[in-house]
Amino acid sequence: MRSPHVLIVEDDESLGLALVDAFERDGYRVDHVIDGREALERGLARRFDLIVLDLMLPGMDGYEVCKRLRAAGRDSPILMLTARGREEDRVHGLDLGADDYLCKPFSLRELWPARGLGCARRSPSRRSAWPSTASRSISGRASFAREAAWPS
Amino acid sequence: MQGDFVAAVSHELKTPIASVRAMAELLADGVADDPQRTRTYAERIENEMTRLGTTVRNILDASRVEQTGELALARVAQDPARLVEDVVAGVRPLLERRGFRVELDVQAAERLALLDGAALRSVLVNLLDNAMKFAGPGRTVRVVGRSEVDGRYRIEVVDDGVGLPPGDPERLFRRFHRGAGAKEAAIPGIGLGLFVARQVVEAHGGTIYAEDVPQGGARFVVVLPPAREEARA
Numbered sequence: 001m002r003s004p005h006v007l008i009v010e011d012d013e014s015l016g017l018a019l020v021d022a023f024e025r026d027g028y029r030v031d032h033v034i035d036g037r038e039a040l041e042r043g044l045a046r047r048f049d050l051i052v053l054d055l056m057l058p059g060m061d062g063y064e065v066c067k068r069l070r071a072a073g074r075d076s077p078i079l080m081l082t083a084r085g086r087e088e089d090r091v092h093g094l095d096l097g098a099d100d101y102l103c104k105p106f107s108l109r110e111l112w113p114a115r116g117l118g119c120a121r122r123s124p125s126r127r128s129a130w131p132s133t134a135s136r137s138i139s140g141r142a143s144f145a146r147e148a149a150w151p152s
Numbered sequence: 153m154q155g156d157f158v159a160a161v162s163h164e165l166k167t168p169i170a171s172v173r174a175m176a177e178l179l180a181d182g183v184a185d186d187p188q189r190t191r192t193y194a195e196r197i198e199n200e201m202t203r204l205g206t207t208v209r210n211i212l213d214a215s216r217v218e219q220t221g222e223l224a225l226a227r228v229a230q231d232p233a234r235l236v237e238d239v240v241a242g243v244r245p246l247l248e249r250r251g252f253r254v255e256l257d258v259q260a261a262e263r264l265a266l267l268d269g270a271a272l273r274s275v276l277v278n279l280l281d282n283a284m285k286f287a288g289p290g291r292t293v294r295v296v297g298r299s300e301v302d303g304r305y306r307i308e309v310v311d312d313g314v315g316l317p318p319g320d321p322e323r324l325f326r327r328f329h330r331g332a333g334a335k336e337a338a339i340p341g342i343g344l345g346l347f348v349a350r351q352v353v354e355a356h357g358g359t360i361y362a363e364d365v366p367q368g369g370a371r372f373v374v375v376l377p378p379a380r381e382e383a384r385a
Binding site for chain 1: 168177192
């Protein structure tokens, strides 16, 4: 079984690094881009098991990336990250086809696995590589990769 | 403008908080068992807190100016050269980690100046921060300090980047002004750094301005009056 493949779209250097580490520590494959146009290209080129998408990006904002991916029929689950917390902003993101929405400053533990995995599982395609059961290791880290015996 | 400002402030406050929180969680989970990783996280947390501190200070200073029309300064007579050296020593690691070369060419002032150290520090940090944001990595930032013949002290922050955006450099100092293309390029900032810098420098009886360097790059100049002359004024 293939290991889940995650696309992180976050232009902030430090937050990007932390997000990449959070997924890589659990043995998942991670692509990281810092530009909206690059995110769109990657998202059009292949399906990801999860796209973590920041909104305020150089090149093209996250709303536009999401809109264009959905318009092109791409169904990768999308979890939006934003500093804007107003109701209408959240609704706007979901209207454009995002699966879930997390407001900064979020807890990494909330992002992954709680919301990220929920997002992936709600995805309509059912082609997701995520395991159907989830538990946490004693240290509190997600341990899906090891349980499912995927290459890490 | 107001909506843009609120969005920019939200972003500038919440993103570093999110970064610091995420890195602290990774450290707490023992992810960074590797000492090099631990060091990277610690350095980044330090960077993010510096950035956050500058942003918060700019917001508070700007709102103080808006409410009272002036900044309350606590000034003591000191050598501005020492202050410049301290600031550069403090931010040098951050600049170098981001791929900048830093050159410091500062001579002791011939006369002391009455300075609010914390306020002037933030002016210089703002100027260096701007150089990082707009000049781009791989550039050299040069900080020069010299006494002028009339006893004033002149501080220059010069980079060899793309230079100032076209148009009147004075507008860079307006409140909420963002650098050309800054929003589109998602360059962090809230448009208060230079506005506050000018308030601080003028409250010291000094001047601050920006100009292009003919060979390429931008130069920001702060000129501060000496203590005695200012006391007479």
